[in-house]
Amino acid sequence: xxxxxxxxxxxxxxxxxxSDCNAFVEKYGFPPTLAVVLVGNDxxxxxxxxxxxxxxxxxxxxxxxxxxxxxxxxxxxxxLIHELNEDKTVHGILVQMPLPAHLDADTVIQNxxxxxxxxxxxxxxxxxxxxxxxxxxxxxxxxxxxxxxYYGIPVEGKHVVVLGRSNIVGKPMASLLMQKxxxxxxxxxxxxxxxxxxxxxxxxxxxxxxxxxxxxxxxMVKEGCIVIDVGINRVEDASRKRGYxxxxxxxxxxxxxxxxxxxxxxxxxxxxxIAMLMxxxxxxxxxxxxxxxx
Amino acid sequence: xxxxxxxxxxxxxxxxxxSDCNAFVEKYGFPPTLAVVLVGNDxxxxxxxxxxxxxxxxxxxxxxxxxxxxxxxxxxxxxLIHELNEDKTVHGILVQMPLPAHLDADTVIQNxxxxxxxxxxxxxxxxxxxxxxxxxxxxxxxxxxxxxxYYGIPVEGKHVVVLGRSNIVGKPMASLLMQKxxxxxxxxxxxxxxxxxxxxxxxxxxxxxxxxxxxxxxxMVKEGCIVIDVGINRVEDASRKRGYxxxxxxxxxxxxxxxxxxxxxxxxxxxxxIAMLMxxxxxxxxxxxxxxxx
Numbered sequence: 001x002x003x004x005x006x007x008x009x010x011x012x013x014x015x016x017x018x019s020d021c022n023a024f025v026e027k028y029g030f031p032p033t034l035a036v037v038l039v040g041n042d043x044x045x046x047x048x049x050x051x052x053x054x055x056x057x058x059x060x061x062x063x064x065x066x067x068x069x070x071x072x073x074x075x076x077x078x079x080l081i082h083e084l085n086e087d088k089t090v091h092g093i094l095v096q097m098p099l100p101a102h103l104d105a106d107t108v109i110q111n112x113x114x115x116x117x118x119x120x121x122x123x124x125x126x127x128x129x130x131x132x133x134x135x136x137x138x139x140x141x142x143x144x145x146x147x148x149x150y151y152g153i154p155v156e157g158k159h160v161v162v163l164g165r166s167n168i169v170g171k172p173m174a175s176l177l178m179q180k181x182x183x184x185x186x187x188x189x190x191x192x193x194x195x196x197x198x199x200x201x202x203x204x205x206x207x208x209x210x211x212x213x214x215x216x217x218x219x220m221v222k223e224g225c226i227v228i229d230v231g232i233n234r235v236e237d238a239s240r241k242r243g244y245x246x247x248x249x250x251x252x253x254x255x256x257x258x259x260x261x262x263x264x265x266x267x268x269x270x271x272x273x274i275a276m277l278m279x280x281x282x283x284x285x286x287x288x289x290x291x292x293x294x
Numbered sequence: 295x296x297x298x299x300x301x302x303x304x305x306x307x308x309x310x311x312x313s314d315c316n317a318f319v320e321k322y323g324f325p326p327t328l329a330v331v332l333v334g335n336d337x338x339x340x341x342x343x344x345x346x347x348x349x350x351x352x353x354x355x356x357x358x359x360x361x362x363x364x365x366x367x368x369x370x371x372x373x374l375i376h377e378l379n380e381d382k383t384v385h386g387i388l389v390q391m392p393l394p395a396h397l398d399a400d401t402v403i404q405n406x407x408x409x410x411x412x413x414x415x416x417x418x419x420x421x422x423x424x425x426x427x428x429x430x431x432x433x434x435x436x437x438x439x440x441x442x443x444y445y446g447i448p449v450e451g452k453h454v455v456v457l458g459r460s461n462i463v464g465k466p467m468a469s470l471l472m473q474k475x476x477x478x479x480x481x482x483x484x485x486x487x488x489x490x491x492x493x494x495x496x497x498x499x500x501x502x503x504x505x506x507x508x509x510x511x512x513x514m515v516k517e518g519c520i521v522i523d524v525g526i527n528r529v530e531d532a533s534r535k536r537g538y539x540x541x542x543x544x545x546x547x548x549x550x551x552x553x554x555x556x557x558x559x560x561x562x563x564x565x566x567x568i569a570m571l572m573x574x575x576x577x578x579x580x581x582x583x584x585x586x587x588x
Binding site: 106122123124125126127128129130131132133135156157158159165167171174175178180183185186187188189190192193194195199 | 400416417418419420421422423424425426427429450451452453459461465468469472474477479480481482483484486487488489493
């Protein structure tokens with residue numbers, strides 16, 4: 001059984017990004033730059049935003065921090081986004097989700113310039129992904145793909161079962177894998193799926209992204225399958241100092257002995273997400289800089 | 295075995311559209327209007343365009359015909375589209391595909407205003423469909439849904455196998471069915487799928503959209519399944535006056551005895567496509583007129 005370590009893959013990605021970033025700065029005289037917008041004081045969001053900032057700093061990317069008050073109005077937020085859309089020194093724009101309830105996330109996302117939407121959440125990027133055109137792809141599914149590629153796991157013709165149909169993971173994951181050139185046979189399952197186990201046991205590759213701790217048990221996988229665990233769940237654990245531990249959507253202890261390969265939690269898919277965000281930002285910077293110098 | 299007659303469903307749709315159209319004209323003083331752009335002289339395209347015109351005329355919709363020369367440049371075509379985008383008396387814009395090889399279909403589609411893209415091909419409409427937001431949906435998958443709804447065929451929790459991953463049918467079909475509220479478990483198969491039959495025999499509902507005549511044989515379906523045949527293929531037939539007959543992607547003669555229900559070809563899904571185009575045009579007209587009077 002092989003453990004698919006995200007950390008190893010992410011390190012390779014960061015190495016490449018480091019040299020891409022240096023080459024970019026040398027050529028254009030300014031760094032690829034990510035603007036991160038946070039509204040309110042949610043501690044988890046603050047910690048995510050901090051992680052993104054760290055990644056920028058350590059690679060030499062430019063970084064812009066916009067921390068707005070919880071009471072920020074929709075108009076104020078949109079005004080900032082429009083300003084960042086026009087700002088030629090900003091290449092990627094990320095609005096940390098979730099937003100406070102009085103703000104309309106869909107409208108906010110739709111107002112981010114498609115060319116700077118490094119989260120890949122804009123409907124036009126989602127559509128381009130589905131129809132196989134160039135665009136930004138949501139970071140977590142992109143990270144899963146990177147892991148599969150890094151470890152040389154073929155998906156062509158294979159039956160990939162995606163557990164979960166979120167807009168951030170399940171749907172873009174399925175879209176990516178069914179494209180020509182990837183050529184996986186993809187099934188999307190979810191909370192309403194009948195006879196779920198009868199489907200998951202068919203998976204050559206099972207991608208769990210439902211946000212339910214230890215949901216996938218050993219009876220749900222076939223011998224020799226490959227399991228990608230996207231879940232990151234906190235479960236109470238009195239034996240830990242902080243009172244909880246992180247577990248995936250997969251019961252790793254009992255499932256992993258039956259797998260050909262599996263991603264651990266933590267240290268699997270999770271570490272890829274920010275790496276892919278940086279990769280998307282690099283891509284945005286290159287495209288925008290090339291367009292600018294045309 | 296029940297035959298799912300598209301004609302019956304389409305007639306109901308046309309009835310509703312007829313009265314919606316009358317109400318629209320009464321309220322706004324002008325009809326919902328579709329502009330159809332044809333480039334070149336492909337006989338099949340000319341016949342499709344003619345069918346759309348007929349549907350407009352018989353419902354009382356406005357209709358604009360733009361028949362451009364085969365030699366039309368990309369710029370000329372885009373200029374026309376931008377003009378139609380701004381024209382307040384035009385609500386839907388359809389560019390008949392395929393375009394001559396020297397024109398870039400993707401760029402053309404991306405230049406159609408999202409609010410007038412009644413074919414549902416613009417990436418932003420494709421993306422909105424996948425993430426479950428309001429937008430225009432490609433007409434053929436919408437027609438399949440209408441047939442399922444009309445005959446009261448539940449899809450929730452059912453395993454739907456979509457054969458084919460085209461941008462026009464397979465992918466939007468899968469997107470529609472996996473949404474919350476529809477809740478089907480969807481598998482997308484294609485030419486690279488391994489052990490295809492082992493997957494199709496699991497289908498509660500099998501949707502064939504691969505453009506291969508009589509591809510689905512009786513060994514590929516389970517007893518009591520529902521089969522939707524999107525294929526319309528010409529096969530040579532010396533016994534017919536015109537030298538060919540139309541067949542679907544499904545071997546109807548041998549498959550249908552095993553089905554709970556099946557769509558015929560012709561007279562099944564095919565007749566729904568133009569009906570859904572008219573429905574989309576009605577929707578576009580209502581939205582644009584409401585926006586205009588706000």
